[in-house]
Amino acid sequence: MSERKFGPFVVGEQIGAGGMGVIYRALHPETGRVAALKILPPGMDTDRRMQQRFEREIGILKRLQHPNIVRYYGGGFQGGQRWYAMEFIDGGSLQDVLKRRGRLTPLQAIQAGRQLCAALEHAHNAGIIHRDLKPANLLLTSQGRLKLGDFGIARDTESTALTAAGKTVGTYAYMAPEQIQGSEHIDRRTDLYATGCLLFELLCGETPFTEDNPAAMLMAHVDSIPRSVRTKCPECPVALERLIARLLEKQPEDRPWDALAVHTELTAIQEQLKQGVKGSGTATGEVLSAATSGGSKTALSAGAGAGVTGVVRPKRKKKRAGGEFYEQLWFLALCLLLLIGLVVWLMRGPSEQQLYAGAAAAMEQADPVVLDDARRKYVLPYLQQFPAGQHVPQMQQWLEDIDVSQLLLRAERRLRGNRQGRNALESAGLAALQAERDKQLNPLEVLEQFQAVVEVAAAAEPDAVEGVDEISSVDQRRLWRVLAERRRDQLKSDLLERDDLLSLIAKRFEQAEQLRAAGNETAGRQVYQRFVSLFMSEQRLEPWRDCAQQRAAGGVAEQPAF
Numbered sequence: 226m227s228e229r230k231f232g233p234f235v236v237g238e239q240i241g242a243g244g245m246g247v248i249y250r251a252l253h254p255e256t257g258r259v260a261a262l263k264i265l266p267p268g269m270d271t272d273r274r275m276q277q278r279f280e281r282e283i284g285i286l287k288r289l290q291h292p293n294i295v296r297y298y299g300g301g302f303q304g305g306q307r308w309y310a311m312e313f314i315d316g317g318s319l320q321d322v323l324k325r326r327g328r329l330t331p332l333q334a335i336q337a338g339r340q341l342c343a344a345l346e347h348a349h350n351a352g353i354i355h356r357d358l359k360p361a362n363l364l365l366t367s368q369g370r371l372k373l374g375d376f377g378i379a380r381d382t383e384s385t386a387l388t389a390a391g392k393t394v395g396t397y398a399y400m401a402p403e404q405i406q407g408s409e410h411i412d413r414r415t416d417l418y419a420t421g422c423l424l425f426e427l428l429c430g431e432t433p434f435t436e437d438n439p440a441a442m443l444m445a446h447v448d449s450i451p452r453s454v455r456t457k458c459p460e461c462p463v464a465l466e467r468l469i470a471r472l473l474e475k476q477p478e479d480r481p482w483d484a485l486a487v488h489t490e491l492t493a494i495q496e497q498l499k500q501g502v503k504g505s506g507t508a509t510g511e512v513l514s515a516a517t518s519g520g521s522k523t524a525l526s527a528g529a530g531a532g533v534t535g536v537v538r539p540k541r542k543k544k545r546a547g548g549e550f551y552e553q554l555w556f557l558a559l560c561l562l563l564l565i566g567l568v569v570w571l572m573r574g575p576s577e578q579q580l581y582a583g584a585a586a587a588m589e590q591a592d593p594v595v596l597d598d599a600r601r602k603y604v605l606p607y608l609q610q611f612p613a614g615q616h617v618p619q620m621q622q623w624l625e626d627i628d629v630s631q632l633l634l635r636a637e638r639r640l641r642g643n644r645q646g647r648n649a650l651e652s653a654g655l656a657a658l659q660a661e662r663d664k665q666l667n668p669l670e671v672l673e674q675f676q677a678v679v680e681v682a683a684a685a686e687p688d689a690v691e692g693v694d695e696i697s698s699v700d701q702r703r704l705w706r707v708l709a710e711r712r713r714d715q716l717k718s719d720l721l722e723r724d725d726l727l728s729l730i731a732k733r734f735e736q737a738e739q740l741r742a743a744g745n746e747t748a749g750r751q752v753y754q755r756f757v758s759l760f761m762s763e764q765r766l767e768p769w770r771d772c773a774q775q776r777a778a779g780g781v782a783e784q785p786a787f
Contacts, residue, residue, distance in 0.1 A: 231308045232301050234262055245279060251310060260298055261314070265307040276307065283309050288351050291592075293344035295364065295374040314374075316367045319427070320360035328430035331461050335495045337363070338424050340371035342488035343594045345420070348373070349413040349484060350593065350634070352641065356411065358419035359399050360426065397442045398422060398432040402475050405443045412642055414477040417487060421472025421480075424465075429457035433473060447475070464494050483638070485593055485631075492598070580607040581616045588623055593634055600627045625707060632704045633658075653678045654705050661712070668723075669733040672716050673755045678709035717759060727787040730756075730769055734784055737776070753777035 229236040237250040240261065251262035265279050286297035286309070300309025319337065322329070329337070341363065348355060355362075355373070364372040401418035403410060425433045433451035436442040451473050454466045468490050474480050481487050575583070580603045587599030604624045607614065614620075636658055639646070646652030657674035660666055682702045720726060733752060741749035753773040760766045768785040775782035 231262060231264065231303050231306075232299065232310070234260060234310055236262060245275070245282065250313065253310075259313045260310040261312065262308060262310050267305060279307050285353055286311065289348055289353065291344055291347040293340045293371055293373055294347065295372050312372070314364035314366055314372050316365035316369070318361050318365065319363040319371075319423075322365070323360055323426065323430065328458070329427045331428060331458070331465060332495065332498050334424055334427040335465065335491050335498070336369075337371055337427060338420065339488055339491045339495070341373065341420060341423070342484040342491065343592075344371070344373040345413070345416050345484035346488065346594050347592070349416070349638075354411060354413060355416050355419075356404070357396055357399075358416060358423060359396060360423065363423070397439050397446075398426075398434070400443065400446055401477075402447045403477060405447055410477070410642075412477065413483055413638070414480045417472050417480050417484065418474075418477075420484075420487065421469050424469050424472070425451065425454055428454055428461050428465075428469075431457070462494055462498065464490075464497070468494070482635070485597055485634075488594055489597055489601070492601070575606070577607065577611045577614050577616070580604075580611075581620070584620065584623055588626070593631065596627045596630060600624065625704075628700070628704055629708050629711070632701075632708060650678070650681050650702060650705050653681045654709065657709065657712070661716075667729055667733050667736070668716065668720050669729055669756070670736075672713060672720065672759060673752065675709045675713035675716065676755050676759060679706055679713065682706035682709065713759075721763070727769075730766070731784060731787065734769075734772070734776075750777050750779075 231251070233253055233255065234251040235254060237252060239247060240250050241248040246263045246265045249262045249264065251260045252258070253260060265275065283297070283300055286295070290296070295314065296312040298310040298312070300307070302308075341358075345355070358373075362374050364374050366372065399419040399422040401415045404415060422432055434442055434445035434449060436445050451470075454461045454469055455463075468481075468487070472480055472487070481490070584599050584603035584607065587595050587603065590596070604620050604627070607620050608617065608624070611617070636651075636655055640655060640659060646655045653674075657671070657678050660671045660674045663671075682705050720729070723729070733756070737749045737752035739749075740746075740752070754777045756773045757770055757777065760770055763770075772782040772784060
C-alpha cells in the first residue's frame with residue numbers, strides 16, 4: 226500500500242476529529258520528527274466560512290511561539306484539501322488526567338495554572354483571546370509540560386454533550402458571563418474566568434456549577450455564586466481559594482488584571498507550599514509529571530521491622546567506664562555546632578553572583594512572565610540582601626526596565642480596549658502612545674505629547690495621581706516619566722537625523738499659528754514653548770528657536786527660510 230503524504234509528512238493513523246478537521250499522527254521522514262497533521266476534509270473545504278476559520282487558526286498558531294503553546298510546523302493546500310502540521314503531544318490532556326485521577330493536589334493544580342497563565346500572557350500580548358479553555362485543550366507532554374492548543378482531539382459531538390454533572394457540558398462549564406450574554410467586550414479577563422473554572426475543577430474534581438442541562442448551567446454562570454473550593458478540597462490553601470473566587474467574579478473588572486498577575490499570585494502561593502512538598506519527598510518540578518503518569522510514590526516506613534519476633538538478638542557489649550566517645554558531652558556539643566552551621570549555610574540563600582547571573586539570563590528574554598519572575602526571584606532579593614553589592618547599579622537599572630515594560634504592557638492593553646486613562650497622568654501617557662501609532666501626525670507633535678507627559682509627571686503632587694494596578698502614586702509618576710523620557714529622547718534622536726527636519730518644523734509652526742488664529746492661544750504658545758525646551762542645545766536650529774521664543778512670548782517673528 227502506497228504512503229499517503231501531505232507535504233513532507235507521511236500520514237499515519239487517525240488520532241482525533243473535531244468540527245474543524247481530522248487529526249492524524251504523521252512522520253517527517255528526513256528528521257524522524259513525529260507531528261500531528263490536521264486536515265480539512267473535502268466536504269468542509271467547499272465551505273468558505275470553514276476555509277476562513279481554518280486559515281485563521283493557522284495564522285494564530287504562526288504568531289504564537291511559546292513553550293506552553295502547541296507549536297506550528299507548516300501547512301499548505303494539496304489534492305483539494307487544506308492541511309497543517311503541528312507539534313505532537315504525547316502525554317494526553319488534562320481531561321485524561323482528571324478522568325484517571327479525579328482531581329489534582331493543590332501543588333499540581335498550581336503548577337498547571339502557572340503554565341496556563343504563561344501561555345495566556347503570551348497569547349493576550351499578541352491580541353489573541355482563546356475563548357474556549359477546557360481540560361481537553363490543555364495537552365501534556367510526558368515530562369509534564371502543559372501545552373495550550375486551539376483544538377481538541379475529542380469529536381465534535383462530544384464537545385457539547387452532557388454526561389456527569391459538572392464534567393462535560395462542553396464549553397458551557399467554562400463560559401464567562403459576558404460570553405453567555407453576547408457582550409462585545411470579550412477580552413483577556415474572559416479567559417481568566419475560564420482559568421478560574423479550570424483551577425476549581427483541578428482541585429475539586431468538578432466545575433464550579435454542576436447543573437444537569439445547558440440552560441441551567443448558563444444561568445448559573447450569570448447569576449449564581451460558586452461554591453467554596455475548600456468545601457470539596459479542604460487542603461486547598463486559603464490564598465488559592467481567594468484567588469479562584471476573584472477569577473470567578475461576574476464582572477470582568479472585578480477579576481485580576483491579567484494572566485501575568487495571576488501567574489505572580491500562583492507563584493507566591495507555590496513558594497508558601499514548598500516546605501510541605503520538600504517534607505513529603507516530592508520535588509516541585511515532579512508533581513505535574515507524576516500526575517500525568519498516574520503513578521504514586523511509596524516510602525518505606527521507619528518501623529518496617531517492628532513487631533518481628535523470634536529474632537536472635539546479639540549480646541550487648543559491656544560499656545567502658547567512660548562510655549563511648551559519641552556519648553561524650555564534647556562530641557554532642559561539636560555535633561550541635563556543626564548542625565547549626567549547616568542550617569545557617571542552607572538558609573543563606575543564593576550568593577550575590579548567583580542572583581546576578583539569574584537576572585542577567587532573564588533580562589535577555591522579552592517574555593513578560595520571565596521578566597516578572599526575574600524581578601521577584603533575583604533583582605529584588607539582590608537589592609535587599611546586597612545593598613552595597615558590586616552589581617547594585619545594574620540591578621537598579623534592570624528593576625526600572627522591568628517596571629517600565631510592565632507599565633507599557635498595561636497601557637497598550639488599555640489602548641486595545643479603547644479605555645480611557647484613570648487619572649490625568651495616565652490619560653496623557655495613553656494619548657502620547659496613541660499619537661505615536663498615528664503615522665499621519667507630524668513627528669514633532671508626537672514628540673510634544675511625550676514632553677507633555679514628562680511635564681505632567683513632574684508637576685503633579687503625590688496625592689494628585691491616584692495609584693492604579695497596585696502601583697503607588699509615587700511609583701506611577703516616576704515610571705510614566707521614565708517611559709516618556711525614553712520615548713521622547715529616542716524620537717528626538719531619530720528626528721534630528723531626518724533630511725526633512727526643517728520642513729517638518731515649518732509645518733508644525735504653521736499649525737501653531739492656525740491654533741492661535743482659531744482662538745486657541747494657549748495651545749499655540751505651548752507648541753513654541755515645547756520646541757524651545759526640546760531643542761535648546763541644538764545650535765543649527767537656533768534661528769527656529771529664536772522665532773519660537775518670540776512667538777511664545779506673544780510677539781511677531783518671521784519664520785526662517787530653508
